[in-house]
Amino acid sequence: MTDLAADPVSQAPVDEADLPPLVAPSSRTGLKAVVQRRYLLKLLVRREISARYQGSVLGLMWSYINPLSQFCIYFFVMGVIFNLHKSIPNFAIHIFSAIVIVHFFTETMGAGTRSIVRNRQIVQKMAMPREMFPVATMLTSLYHVGPQLVILVVACGLSGWVPDAYGMASLVVGIAIIMLLGTGFALLLSAANVFFRDVGSAVNIFMNLIRFGVPMIYSYEMVQTRFGSFAQYYLYNPIADAVLLFQRAFWVGTVDPSNPQQPVMPEHLLGWGVSMVGVSIVVLGIGQVIFSRLEGKIPERL
């Protein structure tokens, strides 16, 4: 595996102290092992990127068609029919910046849940840290966020976007929340999905809830007006915070200061964001613990 083993022949004068210690062969697992084997992780991500749309005519385009179609639906139904154009300035960017984050999370969770079952050939027969698969799914989804961000930045640029340092910090914190939280959920659900395939179906329902639990088709201002002081409980949802952070990074900067309708953001948004990074790390930790507990039974239950 490493250079340690490069030349087993040269161990002729056997001295136990010079040799690697006796260890359990199944012990080299966990997220730490995933980080240690970055090269393998890189190859898995590359395989997933190139294999995901193999054989389809539109290929990578599908990664944009899905969020784009959602965008069109919400924009038309909420913006035009419900007439939210009038109450939310730059409504298109408000929606799209939320979709990028929500899509990143749902992709990570959806594909992550199936990741162990889909790679059962490898999981059943080869020794490697199995956390590799959920993590690789998250990174593949992150890879697809890149071009969506480019579209978003171009759209913002056309709307007279003024970037600021606070906004850029929000961008980083928002992505970090989803990366950690998404990996945590993917770990937990991918292992659970091995034992009960029902998990995959339940996740779909959960993902519908997410779309409506974040300020995407409505604004945070509406939440505040309806719930008053209870609005802060809304912020205990880390995904909603990530969406708000993203809107702080892009949408807020596009609204002209002379516009009578100014975007409303929660107070201490970045503070909320940083605490949610903490929460996400806890979720990731719980995901890892449960994954390790279930892992021993995974190969035989697949």
Place this chain on the structure above:
Amino acid sequence: MVDSIRVENVTKTFTRRYQRTLKQITVAKTRGQKTLDEFNAIDDVSFTIEQGESIGLMGLNGSGKSTLLKMINGVMRPDTGSILTRGTISGLIATGAGFHPQLSGRDNLVLNAAILGMSEKETKRKFDAIVDFAGLEDKLDGQVGHYSSGESARLGFAIAIHVDSDIFLADEVLAVGDKPFRAKCMERMLEIRDSGRTLFYVSHSAATVRRMCTRVLILDKGRLVFDGKPAKGITYLGYDEDETENPIDLDENDIGADI
């Protein structure tokens, strides 16, 4: 000598489930039928293998050989007892598992090598040797899905056999591949044995076990029933009588003569 593999009181229990959905389970429970069934695939097995030994693991189908091998490889964990190994492990188990049919042979080779624990440098250094061993120079950029089953098995073998390790596990190595390729594998296995690495070899072929191994372990229904010299082990299993009658085993003898 030092211990290379130490297996102590290892038991692995598998659960067979007859019903999966809630409805099926309820129906079965009300009828008083069993909904699950447990059995020990490996039952209280203990042994110690020293560095440089070559072990033949024998036994009938379903006796737990592959389960034991998977636990030594680290794919499965024992339910009770402990397995300890020294150094890195590689081997011919499930070779070619996880090949992606739509990716090229080259991509699959690199990925499979990484799963087996090769570093980027190591893969680059051994790439040509692996391709040469598999004999697939002209097909390397084609999809693995278009390979014949023998070709993809050969690629899997070639990668696995080039991984450096202290312990080498082999499961039914000679079951696939054409005759020249099997001879090449055999030659390579002997090289591995003579290089002082620990060899753990699962086989039904009495002739190869006799040729390759210094010690034989026999499993029967998950229990270790024999541990000793190859000749005695083969007699214990009654495989030596077949040897003269069975044309397949004669074939194996031929391979021995070829090398």
